[in-house]
Amino acid sequence: MQVLDGKIASQSVKEQLRQEVSQLMAEGKRAPHLAAILVGSNGASETYVANKVKSCAEIGFESTLVRLEETVSEEALLNTIQNLNNDAGIDGILVQLPLPKHISEQKVIETIHPDKDVDGFHPNSVGKLVQGLETFVPATPYGIMLMLEHFNISTKGKHAVVIGRSNIVGRPMSVLLSSNHAYGNCTVTICHSHTANLKEICLQGDIIVAALGRPEFVKADMVKPGAVIIDVGITRVNDATAKKGYRIKGDVAYNEVATVAGAITPVPGGVGLMTIAGLMKNTLVAYKRRIS
Template sequence: MTRVLDGNAVATSIRDGLSTSIDSLGEQGVTPGLATVLMSDDPSSETYVSMKQRDCEEVGINGIHVEIDVEAPAEELLSTIAELNTDPAVNGILVQLPLPDHVDKRAVLQAIDPMKDVDGFHPENVGLLVAGEPRYKPCTPHGVQKLLEAADVDPDGADAVIVGRSDIVGKPLANLLFQKQQGGNATVTVCHSHTDDLAAKTSAADIVVAAAGVPNLIDETMLAEGATVIDVGVNAVDADTEKGYRLTGDVDFERAKSVADVITPVPGGVGPMTRAMLLYNTVKAAGLQHDISVDLP
């Protein structure tokens, strides 16, 4: 029987553990604080930020939300980040992407204090990750690791193929999976739009992570029998629904399920884990900034 990983259930378990960590910090007078910054009028971005703020409230993190007009100059966003960097009530800063075209994303990410960069995108934190000493693991790759752990899938010695080389998922996940540490030690291949014969790579893998942003890219013909399949993709495709679309992953779920041993659905797989690991990083940041040892789930 194929096991369908319930990301909501795993995320709930992590959030429950974080509540204990937050209580422990509270006993020493510290309440973790997460600032979300929105400079967008995109409904999806507004929804994502709203969900993150709700998550904070539910576990006991102090949520601070700042909205900046989408037409405002980039300097206003940078000034806001500078203020949050020096605010002792703020342990983590998340600037919701994407940003308007007139704003340099890299300049914004570099402006965040690395100690408060709970996304793990600042060059200093990227360097620590590559060096095998991550301060904050990027949320989605860390969530993938936690899902594998929950499924008792050990990457040690496994052949893992990641389809997609983004800075947010593909690159950091490759680093996490091949590091010489628990949750790593895999032999990792990163595939992308220039990869020749993608199916030959994925069909030889024990673990396949689809993160290319292409609906239904991976089907059962591209997988080995008994593979573990983690679908990071979230794509809106036209459908006869009230919204006029439905969400689908990069994996053709029904077809892939016929050969996979473990598989994640979309929605309800990796997505909830990304949000849970943001909370995780915020709690970790609070401990680091106050020099308090915190047990994390």
């Protein structure tokens, strides 16, 4: 059984980016610049954003973190995004989700200029992805594709089962895995809360992407021997025996599934790190388009 270690794969991607940025700086060009907006002080979001800022520093990117109170109005948040849209020194913009309930996530996504949409959520980006055009790919699916490439996981002709249909992971993941490229060409089945015979479908999967947000949902008896398991889930589960009072769980029951799978991503240390790698690659692309 192979562990698809996100730390190893993400470090490889970041080292490539670091070398490219170093060359750009040697040519007298400015560094790429990513701006992140964090609304409120959600613990998980704080961690995610801190890791993104840290990755920028490691690669040589500039980064700006804009902190807004949880009570910020939707209008004020949208105005903040517009200011970043108009800032010639900013190449990429991300707004950390989830947002407070009084703010429309869709409005926020659509307000980010498509040229700076490094999270790949804007309808323009999604439409181009579906049509197979060059675009920003949502960071988590992009990171997964980079992981498959790094570990040279064979996908051509395989049956991929994607559990979850969100616009952030499930839907774009299905498009990428079914697309005609080196780490695509899968036959893809998308499963969700209304799927009948989910276990039977999963047992047919050569590749399973679990992205439904339910801790340890995928059990060993749902996995075909030798299957590749990509665990996108990351949930804080209360645990009084843990030092922090909680443990991070994925959507896959790792210990038991690992005895059946041919390859599996750990949680933490798997897809989450690759999401940041995908975001960094998107930011460099945005930068290059702007300075070309």
